[in-house]
Amino acid sequence: MSGGVTLEQKAVSAKRGKRLSPMVYLLIAVGALAVLSLVRVLSGATDLTSSGTVQAALIAAVPIAMAALAGLWAERAGVINIGLEGMMVLGTFGAGYAGYQWGPWAGVAFGLVLGVVGGLLHAVATVTFGVDHIISGVAINLLAPGAALFLSKLYFADAPGGGQKQSPRIADAEKITIPGASDLLGTVEAKRWFFVSDLAGVLRGLTTEVSLLTVLAVALLVLTAWVLWRTPFGLRLRSCGEAPTAAESLGVNVYRYKYLAVVASGAFAGLGGAFLAVSSGQFRDGQTGGRGFIGLAAMIFGNWRPGGLATGATLFGYTDAMALRGSGAVHALLLLLGIALLVVAVIQYRAGHHVLSGVAAAIGVLFAWWYFTSDEVPPELVGAAPYVVTLLVLGLASQRLRVPRAIGVPYQRGQGV
Amino acid sequence: MSTESAAGGDPAPAVELSGITKRFPGVVANSDVDITVRAGTVHALVGENGAGKSTLMKILYGMQRPDDGTIAVAGEPVSFASPADAIRAGIGMVHQHFMLADNLTVLENVVLGSEPRAGVRLDFAAARARVREISDAYGLGVEPDRLVDDLGVGERQRVEILKVLYRGARTLILDEPTAVLVPQEVDELFGNLRDLKAEGLTILFISHKLDEVLAVADDITVMRRGTTVASVSPREVTARKLAELMVGSALxxxxxxxxxxxxxxxxxxxxxxxxxxxxxxxxxxxxxxxxxxxxxxxxxxxxxxxxxxxxxxxxxxxxxxxxxxxxxxxxxxxxxxxxxxxxMGYIPEDRHRQGVLLEASLWENRVLGHQTRKPNARGPLLDRRGAKADTQRIVEQYDVRTPGIDVHAAALSGGNQQKLIVGREMSGxxxxxxxxxxxxxxxxxxxxxxxxxxxxxxxxxxxxxxxxxxxxxxxxxxxxxxxxxxxxxxxxxxxxxxxxxxxxxxxxxxxxxx
CATH class of the missing domain: 3.40.50.300 (P-loop containing nucleotide triphosphate hydrolases)
Known part of the structure; x- marks a missing residue:
């Protein structure tokens, strides 16, 4: 029979079907922590793995992860949502408005509602009217900050403790600590042992003063993975992003699923904004600082999968936390980044991407050299560090991405076949 | 669901179309079409491209509504507002361009739209078992957990057939199923079709490859210019005779x-x-x-x-x-x-992706690939008049049927687009x-x-x-x-x-x- 053909296909599927087992992930995590630990010992920057850094990283990662989840929902249904940033801004305002009056959870809820409004706007434009997804997204990104600033002037200027560009203080959400573990780990962390103390630092960061918002975010991440990959609803939603005409031919109401997806996307983006506002204690103009876009990048880095986007968000959260720790920590980050890029270079070289490997190696060496020839990073660059690191890693770790097939394609009922 | 049994007496025809007429602005796609498909047979519908076969099948599958005429399934008159209605009546369609999501697994593609559930979850175990069961029953050899992207054309087609069977279809419409297959795969497909027929299913097979039709069909209906011109038995005709019925002249x-x-x-x-x-x-x-x-x-x-x-x-x-x-x-x-x-002249394999710009006029398409040469260019500038004149020449010499050279390429039929491409590539x-x-x-x-x-x-x-x-x-x-x-x-x-x-x-x- 058609022996030659099937043979070839088997070879292809074997290459594709390669998925890492949990054991391998664990090994990678241990390896990464060992490298971190080594860099800490070499540089003496204890902040690299301190529990405080991990806590800060978690807080910084949550809004990014929410934005990335928002992107995931929309893009899996075939709608590009570059308006995430704007929807997050609406979320921050909503959280500020309801948060200072009725408490953080009201803020979260109202932020979500405003995000949904943004999502609906995007859905009406892209799904019903077939507007180009990018244009609609950019319009929302232009509209939302303006609207938020206007409303802020309207409602916050005269509020006690508020201002033209900021809301009054919002109480923070409840935080939970695992009592025994925290103290015990704290003692181990203080010993400065290689690896053991670092592990303790990380674990302590994950068990001490964890905001309920963070817990909620993790739950939403898991819930999203379950809904999108384990339920008929999720299958139908994803089919709209892969082959809408095929879905239509099987009786799936593509418009409905796209609407639901984009509205959910808005809700997640609004949540992301609300988390940001609540965890930093108030709404401020320009608070999102491009986190919507970073979230989108994290989602792409994560190959449109929940686990992957969580990794991307953590990466950004971590570097953001380091930047907050000051220039000493960022200086140590140079060495870490150098090592990371050299690892990327080796991986890419073995995958046969020689040019990419060369670029990664060159930049890696450059960073290592920078580390060894300087004592600190200019403070002007510290704030930019998270963005630079994220960009470098996301760019150079390029992989075989599997984009939803029908993404960004305007869909009209009955146009297929 | 149809109720006919393959054995016993003279069952009602699986599908009966009578007097079907469908008009589109400017064209009559179907006029007064009559077809009777006996249950448990392979019925071939043959005709040239543009003869109206696809429109007819879309009508039968509920994707389009006829302006006139009636459809009866297993003796019962029906009216389909959407494919969902057709599926409910036991009619399934395997499209020529596969309706599959490449990034989803075979299983996901098959169950999409009618998933077995366990609570709110998708019951993957039940789905997998059902897919295996159907695949084994009809000898389709489909692996539920492979990614469609990794499958060959023949396998994709079997997934499409399985999709239709999974929904309980008793009548399968196959739109030009052999267009994408090599001869060996065609033989396999025909083997599958015979198995399906043996199970009492009815198959409507659309094709313009006549030797294949003669090899597999029990009845043949010929369409030309939107209407049925003959119903013949494969034992009574030759490929040549069929072809002449199809074209209306020697071929x-x-x-x-x-x-x-x-x-x-x-x-x-x-x-x-x-x-x-x-x-x-x-x-x-x-x-x-x-x-x-x-x-x-x-x-x-x-x-x-x-x-x-x-x-x-x-x-x-x-x-x-x-x-x-x-x-x-x-x-x-x-x-x-x-x-x-x-x-070097080049007629590319995919004319829509590489051959023409669908949303550009014919004369602009004429310029493509020859943008640096006479008669399309004068120095660094395009010579619009020269290009248009030469496009007119191509349209005449190569018999491109078009209302004019300023219409978009998308307005032309595939054959006429291709003639334009051939004319362009033979220029210069x-x-x-x-x-x-x-x-x-x-x-x-x-x-x-x-x-x-x-x-x-x-x-x-x-x-x-x-x-x-x-x-x-x-x-x-x-x-x-x-x-x-x-x-x-x-x-x-x-x-x-x-x-x-x-x-x-x-x-x-x-x-x-x-």
Missing amino acids: PVPELRESTVTDRPVLAASGLTVTSADGRKVLDDVSFTIHAGEVLGIAGVEGNGQAELVEALMGIRVPSAGSVHLAGADITRLSTKRRREAG NPVVLIAAHPTRGVDVGAQAAIWEHIRRARAERLAVLLISADLDELIGMSDTLAVILRGRLVADHDPSTVTPEQLGSAMTGAGRES
Whole structure:
């Protein structure tokens, strides 16, 4: 029979079907922590793995992860949502408005509602009217900050403790600590042992003063993975992003699923904004600082999968936390980044991407050299560090991405076949 | 669900269409169509492209509503507002262009829209069991957990059939199912169809490949210009007779007249090797020489390096080794533009992606690829008047049926778009013509015209490289035949003696030369 053909296909599927087992992930995590630990010992920057850094990283990662989840929902249904940033801004305002009056959870809820409004706007434009997804997204990104600033002037200027560009203080959400573990780990962390103390630092960061918002975010991440990959609803939603005409031919109401997806996307983006506002204690103009876009990048880095986007968000959260720790920590980050890029270079070289490997190696060496020839990073660059690191890693770790097939394609009922 | 039983008495026809008429603005796609499909048979619907077969099937599948006429399924009159209604009545459709999501697994594709549930979860275990069960019952050999992206064309088609069976269809519509298959896969498909028939299912089979129709059908209905012109039994007709019913007149055959092959080499490739991004050799040490006045045909299952070969010859893809010579000069390093200027014409395999801009006018399409040359350019500027005049010439000489040269290419039928492309590529005194699937998806009339143009090119001493999936076309139109398998040219055949079956087995690597 058609022996030659099937043979070839088997070879292809074997290459594709390669998925890492949990054991391998664990090994990678241990390896990464060992490298971190080594860099800490070499540089003496204890902040690299301190529990405080991990806590800060978690807080910084949550809004990014929410934005990335928002992107995931929309893009899996075939709608590009570059308006995430704007929807997050609406979320921050909503959280500020309801948060200072009725408490953080009201803020979260109202932020979500405003995000949904943004999502609906995007859905009406892209799904019903077939507007180009990018244009609609950019319009929302232009509209939302303006609207938020206007409303802020309207409602916050005269509020006690508020201002033209900021809301009054919002109480923070409840935080939970695992009592025994925290103290015990704290003692181990203080010993400065290689690896053991670092592990303790990380674990302590994950068990001490964890905001309920963070817990909620993790739950939403898991819930999203379950809904999108384990339920008929999720299958139908994803089919709209892969082959809408095929879905239509099987009786799936593509418009409905796209609407639901984009509205959910808005809700997640609004949540992301609300988390940001609540965890930093108030709404401020320009608070999102491009986190919507970073979230989108994290989602792409994560190959449109929940686990992957969580990794991307953590990466950004971590570097953001380091930047907050000051220039000493960022200086140590140079060495870490150098090592990371050299690892990327080796991986890419073995995958046969020689040019990419060369670029990664060159930049890696450059960073290592920078580390060894300087004592600190200019403070002007510290704030930019998270963005630079994220960009470098996301760019150079390029992989075989599997984009939803029908993404960004305007869909009209009955146009297929 | 239909209620007829295959055995016992004279069951009601599975499907009966009577007096179906469908008008679109400006055209009547179907007028007064009558078809009766007996239960438990394979019923073939044949006709040229544009004869109205697809419209009719869309009506039967609920994708379009007839303006007039009635549909009865198993004796009961029905009216379908959507495919969902048709599915409920036990009618399923396997589309010519597969309706599959590549990034989803076979299982996900099959159950989409009618998933088995356990609570709010999708019950993957039950779904998998059901897919396996159907696959085994009809011998489809479908693996539920593979990604559709990794499947070959034949397997995808079986997934489509399984999808339809999963929804409980008793009547299957197959729209040109063999258009994308090689002969061996066609045999497998026909085996599957016979199994389905044995289980009491009814199959409506749309095709314009007559020998296949004669091989598999129990009844045949012929359509021409939107209406049914004859209902015949395969025992009573020959392929030739059927073809004449279809076209309404005698039909063209791919054949060459006296040899025009000279000993002057025009296009030569030696050791041409192309490596894909993941390091695989998709084209492996390919060498050939085409002389002036010679047509070299290349046969092969799609995806065995044909596209890469053409792209390497045209300079779209950089070969990792080997060279290309045009009339003695090394052109391996030349850009595509320079190659075209040196006289290489190219009819691409996918005319919508590479051949024309659908949303541009005909004369703009005429300029493409010739934008630096007369009559389209004057110095650095486009010569609109010259281009338009020359487009008019092509439209007349190549019989492109169009209301004018300012309409968008999308307004033309596939055959007419293809004639425009052929006309464009034959302009500007080419010395080489690379034709990749030149008659794919065009009607018989356009097919005959395109063959005639290739013959004329050969007579004008062009070197022609012909790549096609239509084995009769390859055998009839080539002076020399080569087979490409996994990136290598594996066998040469003499087109005057080789049969499609021999070519087919060489294409799959099953055997060499009898």
